[in-house]
Structure formats: C-alpha cells, structure tokens
Amino acid sequence: MGGVVPGRVRVRVPAKVNLFLRVGGVREDGYHDLVTVLQSISLHDTLLAVLDVSGASAHPAARRFMGLCLTVDGLGAVPTGEDNLALRAARALMSQVGIGTDRAGGQHEGPVTRLHLTKRIPVAAGMAGGSADAAAALVALNHLWQAELDRDVLRELAAELGSDVPFCVAGGTALATGTGTSTAQVLARGTYHWVVGVTDAELSTPEVYRAHDAVGTATDAQPDAVLQALRTGDAEALGAALHNDLEVAAMHLLPELVAKRDALLQAGALGAIVSGSGPTVLGLAASAQEAVALAAAVESMFDRVEIALSPAGGPEVASE
Ligand code: C5P
Numbered sequence: 001m002g003g004v005v006p007g008r009v010r011v012r013v014p015a016k017v018n019l020f021l022r023v024g025g026v027r028e029d030g031y032h033d034l035v036t037v038l039q040s041i042s043l044h045d046t047l048l049a050v051l052d053v054s055g056a057s058a059h060p061a062a063r064r065f066m067g068l069c070l071t072v073d074g075l076g077a078v079p080t081g082e083d084n085l086a087l088r089a090a091r092a093l094m095s096q097v098g099i100g101t102d103r104a105g106g107q108h109e110g111p112v113t114r115l116h117l118t119k120r121i122p123v124a125a126g127m128a129g130g131s132a133d134a135a136a137a138l139v140a141l142n143h144l145w146q147a148e149l150d151r152d153v154l155r156e157l158a159a160e161l162g163s164d165v166p167f168c169v170a171g172g173t174a175l176a177t178g179t180g181t182s183t184a185q186v187l188a189r190g191t192y193h194w195v196v197g198v199t200d201a202e203l204s205t206p207e208v209y210r211a212h213d214a215v216g217t218a219t220d221a222q223p224d225a226v227l228q229a230l231r232t233g234d235a236e237a238l239g240a241a242l243h244n245d246l247e248v249a250a251m252h253l254l255p256e257l258v259a260k261r262d263a264l265l266q267a268g269a270l271g272a273i274v275s276g277s278g279p280t281v282l283g284l285a286a287s288a289q290e291a292v293a294l295a296a297a298v299e300s301m302f303d304r305v306e307i308a309l310s311p312a313g314g315p316e317v318a319s320e
Helices: 061-064 085-097 129-144 151-161 166-170 205-215 224-232 237-240 247-253 256-266 288-301
Strands: 007-026 030-052 063-075 112-119 173-177 180-183 191-200 273-276 281-286 304-310 316-319
Touching: 007 129, 007 205, 007 224, 030 129, 030 180, 030 191, 030 224, 063 166, 085 112, 085 129, 085 151, 112 129, 129 151, 129 166, 129 281, 129 316, 151 166, 166 173, 180 273, 191 237, 191 256, 191 288, 205 247, 224 237, 237 273, 237 281, 247 256, 247 273, 256 273, 256 281, 256 288, 281 288, 288 304
Parallel strands: 063 112
Antiparallel strands: 007 030, 007 316, 030 112, 030 173, 030 304, 173 180, 191 281, 191 304, 273 281
C-alpha cells in the first residue's frame, strides 16, 4: 500500500431495486438460495473519505496504525458504531491490505481516515442502503489508500459483508444467484422512471425472510419475462413482469403496504412492487412526466416520495 498520502475522495453510490426476486430453500448456513434481477437506481448516498496525516507521529512505526472515524448526516438514522457497514468494509479492506488499526485505543499517533456519509437512500427499507455504503467504502478507500485492489478482489471482500454488497460494487443490471453474491451483468436497454414510496417504519430483513418461511410464499417464478423486457427496453412489459417473493411476507408484517402498492397501480403505474424486503414500494411510470404525476397522486400515502431513474452506474469516484 502507498497508503499515507493525504487526500480526499468522494464516492456516489446508488441504491438497488430487485426487478425480480425468487426465494428458494433455506441453506445449511441459514441463508436462502435466491434468483434475483438487480438494477441500480439513481437514488444515492455519498461517502466522503479524507486521509489526514497531520497529527501522525514522524516515527515510521506510527504509520502502521490507521485511525478511522465515521460521521453521518442526511435522511434516516443509521448506527455510527462498529456495526455500521461502511466501517466494517473499511476494516475488511485494512486487513486485506495490511493496515493496522488503533482499535485497542490509547493515544493515536498514526494517520486518520475520516469517513462522512450523506444518506439519501432510505434506511432498512429494502433498497440496499447499508450495502451501498459498504460498497462505497471499499471503492473510496481502495482509491484513497492507493491499495490498487481490482474489482474482483473488492467483490470477494464485498461478499463477506452482505448479500447485496458485490452487486453494489458493480452497479448496472445483474442476475444474481446463490445467496445473492454471485452476480452476472445482463443486457438492459432503456431508461426506467420510478416513483419510490418511502415508509418510515423499518422492516428487519431476517424477520421478513422468517415470515416468508412461516407464511409459505415460495413460488416457482422465473426471471425470463423481466430479462426479456430489459433486453428490449419495454417499460410496459417490465411493469407487468415485476415479481418479488418477499412481497407477501413484507405485507404480512406491515399490512398497510397493500394499500400503498394498490394506490400506485390505481394512479396508473405500469407495475408496482415492494422493494426487496421492504417496506419501500416502487411504482414504474411510463415516462419522466408520468412519474411526476404518479408521485403527486400517491404522495399522501407515503412518508416520503422520490422520483428516480434506472439503471444507474456503479459507485462513482471523484478525487478532490
Ligand atoms: O446478507 P445480508 O446481511 O444483507 O442479509 C440480511 C439477512 O437476510 C440475513 O441475515 C438473512 O436472514 C437474510 N437473507 C437470507 N438469504 C439470503 C440473503 C439474506 O436468508 N440469500
């Protein structure tokens, strides 16, 4: 690692939507086998990473230890402690590239990396907000610390951090299998206009999976119709093909989601679906103009409504 050159990096990282999600059986590790089609969406968080060497001792040994801290602003409450996914990603990258940490405490005499996260992606809402932040940290710190790990190595680290993190490192449109960490980019034409209906109530992903197992909502749905719609860039066909096996479980835990989804459909959405494990509900609109009208029509049903486009690219690095 080059690692102690002061600098600043800003990374914008998009949220994801599951255009198709089928949940299979429970594996030995407690996770479920999935088949899912993921697409990045323009709603994004921003991570600023600053490497500050000003307080570091001149003694070369001090440079083996990196201080790390995180601050957060924006929408929604996320933990800033060690279980924050951006911090966990930073620690994973540190151990991969051999940077020690000052986690034991005491007087810190090494360089300090300060992370500042601006949240825009709804928290615990089925849009991979935490996973996006982990991906942003991997990409930002790989750059800031001049670690030069290629995306494949980053994706391996990502898979350890969460099922959606490898996709968030890549962005775009992908078919994911296994626990969600095996991803392959798929062809997607067109631009899709979404109304993102945010509900402040949080749904715990493990709880939604448990409800799915208990309620027995497994289907044998296939992703072909979604993949075909994406290949041809047909928004109407995509709207009709949207599918999420976790939707019934999310609606079981939060029955108000039924009326929210129906409101989007009644207001003219081409399709409407719970996003991932919820409780965010997505409505697909036929055009940018229709998205504005749809958002206005359903605004009163949600705590917040956003308009977003898909597909978005992967995490974007801007050095400052
Ligand atoms: O991987 P991640 O931390 O995002 O997953 C959150 C939770 O979702 C897991 O703890 C597990 O309960 C559930 N999950 C699952 N099968 C998957 C992915 C997630 O059961 N393939």
